[in-house]
Each structure stands twice: as structure tokens, then as C-alpha cells.
Amino acid sequence: MIATDAPGQSGPDPMDPFGFAAAATAWAEEFQRQSARLASLPQVLDKARSAPKGVTPYDVVHREEPVRLLRFRSDVEHRHGTPLLCVFALVNRPYVLDLLPHKSVVRRFLDAGFDVYMVDWGTPRPADHVKTLTDYVEGHLHRLVRKVLEVTGQPSLSLLGYCMGGTLSLMYASRHQELVRNLMLMAAPCDWSHREHMLGCWVAEDHFDVDAVVDTFGNVPAEFLGGSFGLLKPIASARKWMGFLDRIDDDAFLDDFWAMETWSNDNIPIAGETYRDFVKYGLQQNRLVKGTFPLDGRPVDLSAVTCPILQLVATADHLVPMEQSTPLSEHVSSRDVSTEAVKAGHIGLAVGSRAHRELWPKAVEWLADRSAD
Amino acid sequence: MSDPANPADAAARFMQDMWKAFTPGAAGSTGAGSGSAPPMPFMPTPEMVRSMQSTFLTAMEEAAERTMRTPQFLDAMRRGMEESLAMQQQLRAFLQQNVEQSMHAAGADTGAATVAALQRIERKLDRLEERLDAIERDRSPAAGTARGTGGKDETA
Numbered sequence: 336m337i338a339t340d341a342p343g344q345s346g347p348d349p350m351d352p353f354g355f356a357a358a359a360t361a362w363a364e365e366f367q368r369q370s371a372r373l374a375s376l377p378q379v380l381d382k383a384r385s386a387p388k389g390v391t392p393y394d395v396v397h398r399e400e401p402v403r404l405l406r407f408r409s410d411v412e413h414r415h416g417t418p419l420l421c422v423f424a425l426v427n428r429p430y431v432l433d434l435l436p437h438k439s440v441v442r443r444f445l446d447a448g449f450d451v452y453m454v455d456w457g458t459p460r461p462a463d464h465v466k467t468l469t470d471y472v473e474g475h476l477h478r479l480v481r482k483v484l485e486v487t488g489q490p491s492l493s494l495l496g497y498c499m500g501g502t503l504s505l506m507y508a509s510r511h512q513e514l515v516r517n518l519m520l521m522a523a524p525c526d527w528s529h530r531e532h533m534l535g536c537w538v539a540e541d542h543f544d545v546d547a548v549v550d551t552f553g554n555v556p557a558e559f560l561g562g563s564f565g566l567l568k569p570i571a572s573a574r575k576w577m578g579f580l581d582r583i584d585d586d587a588f589l590d591d592f593w594a595m596e597t598w599s600n601d602n603i604p605i606a607g608e609t610y611r612d613f614v615k616y617g618l619q620q621n622r623l624v625k626g627t628f629p630l631d632g633r634p635v636d637l638s639a640v641t642c643p644i645l646q647l648v649a650t651a652d653h654l655v656p657m658e659q660s661t662p663l664s665e666h667v668s669s670r671d672v673s674t675e676a677v678k679a680g681h682i683g684l685a686v687g688s689r690a691h692r693e694l695w696p697k698a699v700e701w702l703a704d705r706s707a708d
Numbered sequence: 709m710s711d712p713a714n715p716a717d718a719a720a721r722f723m724q725d726m727w728k729a730f731t732p733g734a735a736g737s738t739g740a741g742s743g744s745a746p747p748m749p750f751m752p753t754p755e756m757v758r759s760m761q762s763t764f765l766t767a768m769e770e771a772a773e774r775t776m777r778t779p780q781f782l783d784a785m786r787r788g789m790e791e792s793l794a795m796q797q798q799l800r801a802f803l804q805q806n807v808e809q810s811m812h813a814a815g816a817d818t819g820a821a822t823v824a825a826l827q828r829i830e831r832k833l834d835r836l837e838e839r840l841d842a843i844e845r846d847r848s849p850a851a852g853t854a855r856g857t858g859g860k861d862e863t864a
Contacts, residue, residue: 542786
């Protein structure tokens with residue numbers, strides 16, 4: 336500490352008026368700390384190599400390349416008849432919902448006695464670039480839902496949709512309400528009229544030619560998507576790595592950090608025509624809440640959704656601001672619509688400590704109350 | 709006079725914004741300007757440096773946030789993407805054309821080589837046949853004559 340910071344001292348130390356000695360001591364201590372951190376570098380690399388991609392064991396109960404339906408194993412007895420199907424976005428891997436034992440949304444529901452399934456969309460092959468949103472919602476998702484119902488012998492299930500997966504789940508519920516008992520939507524956009532955030536500015540029709548992108552690439556490359564998301568917060572990356580260097584001798588921090596880094600760099604391409612549909616009709620033309628979003632040759636009618644809905648939103652979400660999710664209640668016919676907000680970012684909603692402390696216990700309770708036989 | 713459409717002006721504005729946001733925070737983090745600050749010059753501690761780093765990054769974030777929303781930036785981004793996509797399309801067309809040409813060339817070469825090899829084999833077979841004929845003629849002059857005559861007849 337330099338003289339000026341010493342408590343109860345009104346002015347500089349007369350023996351060290353310019354603070355040289357105190358600062359030199361502080362730098363020597365800092366040097367020692369950094370040396371100790373550097374000594375832990377091999378361990379840091381080991382942890383990076385061994386970062387898990389999901390932690391809960393599962394069985395693949397259905398497969399239609401490249402899509403898989405996963406059923407998670409659990410020692411806890413199933414107490415709720417209605418199964419839960421998690422539907423993640425098409426742009427990243429779904430294991431962020433099961434990233435680490437203490438940050439696993441999947442485990443929270445398993446421990447509460449739910450039978451939990453998850454859609455793994457897989458990596459689209461080059462030939463999949465022709466797949467549209469209709470193929471995903473009315474094709475893959477519908478078949479997977481029927482498979483879950485066939486395996487469990489239940490008449491309906493609950494859907495937990497995250498981000499774009501939430502929007503797909505919402506569309507699905509509007510077409511097959513009889514098969515969806517409850518709908519939980521995590522940061523799921525439905526109303527893109529709110530354009531104040533950066534992504535909204537960037538994808539506006541004046542600035543972004545989605546047709547040119549899809550016509551050029553076919554499937555939209557993972558690097559393009561990952562790079563664009565990274566550019567939205569260019570300085571955050573520098574801040575993240577500076578924070579990392581300060582804590583590379585902290586085991587628990589490293590486990591969390593590398594699990595998160597592994598997931599965030601594990602991007603997948605998205606089928607070109609699906610991307611075109613979603614960006615053009617959703618982000619650019621905002622047709623979902625207008626009742627004109629085309630799916631399988633006719634518009635999606637959100638008023639056909641009547642089941643209980645729980646919206647989980649993050650107040651600091653820079654990808655899907657909560658203003659894009661919360662207007663949903665004005666467009667569906669459901670009478671049981673709740674919203675829970677937590678101070679977190681888009682991914683913090685799934686893996687943040689605060690979300691797991693404050694949000695998920697409530698979400699599990701909400702679903703348990705609505706899943707009785 | 710600044711020109712809003714000029715990218716250089718946009719960059720200059722970004723730097724100005726960032727500096728304006730940075731300097732008051734930086735002064736606060738070093739204690740400069742406060743009554744308890746040591747007389748200059750002083751030597752900053754690691755804590756001060758970290759605090760200044762953080763202030764600098766915050767200023768950068770704020771300036772980047774403002775800049776990335778400006779019409780100049782959005783326009784530059786659109787143009788950049790158009791050019792990048794056009795280049796990608798050209799590259800793809802060029803590669804496709806080259807691959808087609810290469811395949812065509814390889815096909816023609818392979819065909820010519822095969823035909824040449826077949827012709828060589830044919831010539832060798834012809835020569836072998838001639839030798840066999842000669843051997844047979846040497847062994848049996850009468851048969852050789854008859855065969856030779858017959859051969860000529862067959863050929864004719």
C-alpha cells in the first residue's frame with residue numbers, strides 16, 4: 336500500500352513522499368503472485384483438455400441423422416408423469432443445459448423426479464442446407480415429441496425451449512397444443528419490434544442481406560455465427576482473458592471457465608434455409624406476433640397456444656433482450672402465463688450462479704405443480 | 709468541418725469518445741485530483757494499474773457500443789459483407805471452373821494414354837502372331853504353305 340491509502344494518515348509518508356518504496360513493495364508482491372500463477376500453467380492446460388461436454392449420462396432413444404433424442408439417466412424415481420423435453424437453439428450445442436454438476440438445469444429437473452429428454456440437433460450436413468424451419472418444427476421436432484410420448488406412454492409432455500429453441504417450441508405448441516402440457520421458454524424471442532440492442536441494429540434489412548449470405552454459403556458456417564456474436568461485445572473478450580490470468584491458480588474457477596470456453600467455441604453451422612426463414616420472417620419482418628410467420632404453408636397462430644407458460648428471462652441479455660420475450664402473453668390464449676427474471680446474461684440464465692440460486696428452484700416448482708398425473 | 713460519412717472522422721470520434729470516458733475515470737483510479745493524492749511524480753501500484761485497465765476497457769466498451777450503432781459503421785459493415793460475399797462467390801466459381809477443367813484434362817490424358825497403351829499391345833500381339841506363323845512355316849513347309857495361303861484367303 337502506498338502512503339496515501341494508509342488509514343488515519345492525512346498526507347504522504349514523510350519518509351516516502353512520492354510513494355516509491357510502497358509501490359516497489361506492492362510490485363514485488365505482485366511479481367511473486369504472478370510467478371506462482373505461472374507455475375500452475377501445466378495444470379491449467381490439463382483442465383482445458385479435460386473440460387467436459389455435458390456431465391449427466393444419457394441414452395440415445397431415437398436417431399434420425401443428424402438429429403438425436405437423448406434421455407438422461409437418474410437414480411431418482413420419476414415422480415411426475417409428464418416428461419420434459421428440452422429444445423435448444425440450432426446454433427450451439429445443447430449441453431450448456433448440463434454443463435457442470437453444480438450448473439446443470441437437466442440435473443435440477445432429474446433430482447426433482449422428472450423424466451428428462453433433450454433434442455440434440457446435431458451438425459447439419461452440406462445437403463441439409465435446404466432444410467427449412469418447417470422441416471425442423473413439423474418434421475424432426477414433431478417426430479421426437481411423438482417418440483417421447485411413445486416411450487413414456489403419456490398423452491402430452493412439457494417443453495423447455497431455450498433461445499431459438501424456445502421460439503421453435505412456441506411454434507410447435509401453436510400447431511400441436513394437444514401434445515404440449517406446459518411450455519417453459521428461456522430467453523425465447525417472439526417479438527422483434529424492439530430493435531434498440533446491437534443485434535437488432537445489425538440484422539435490420541437495410542444492413543444485412545440474409546439472402547446473399549445463404550445463397551453464398553448454403554449452410555451458414557459456425558465461424559460466421561460465432562464471430563458475429565463475438566463482435567457484438569468486442570471488449571468483453573479482452574476483459575475475460577485478463578480476469579482469467581488473475582485466477583489461473585483457482586481450481587474451481589478453472590473448471591467453470593474451461594467448461595464454458597469449450598461450449599462457447601463448440602459452434603455448429605445452421606441449415607441455410609432455416610436461417611433465412613428465421614432471420615427474414617422473425618428478426619427482420621417480425622411476423623410471428625403479426626400472425627403472418629409462414630410455417631408449412633400457413634401462418635403460425637400464437638393464439639392457438641392455451642397451455643401454461645413460464646417465461647424465464649435475463650435482464651442483461653445482449654442477444655435476446657427481455658423486451659423480445661415478455662410481450663408473448665399478449666398474443667397467446669393461455670391464462671396461466673408467468674415470467675421470472677434474473678440479473679444475468681443470455682448464457683448466465685442456464686449456467687449462472689445467481690440463476691441456479693434464485694431462478695431454477697422456482698422453475699422446477701412451477702413445473703412440478705403443473706405435471707401431476 | 710467534420711464529415712459524418714467519412715470513416716476517418718468516425719474513427720476520430722471513436723477515439724475522442726473513448727478518451728473522454730477514460731480520463732475522468734483514470735484520474736479517479738489513480739487518486740489524482742483528490743486531496744489525498746501524493747505530490748507528483750508518483751509510482752502507481754499494481755492495484756492502480758488494474759483499476760486503470762478496467763477504466764480503459766469500460767471506456768473502450770462504451771465507445772465501441774456507440775460507434776457500432778452509427779450509420780457509418782453499419783454502412784461500412786454492409787459494404788464489407790457484400791464485398792466479402794462477392795469474393796467468396798468469385799472464389800467458389802473460380803475453383804469450380806478449375807476443378808472442372810482439371811477433371812476434363814485428366815480425362816482426356818487418361819483416355820489418350822489408354823488408347824496408346826492398347827495400340828502398343830496390339831502391335832506386340834501382331835508381332836507375336838507373325839513370329840508364330842514363321843515358326844509354324846519353318847516346322848512344316850507344306851502345311852506352312854497351305855496355312856499361309858489359307859491365311860491370305862482369310863485376310864482377303
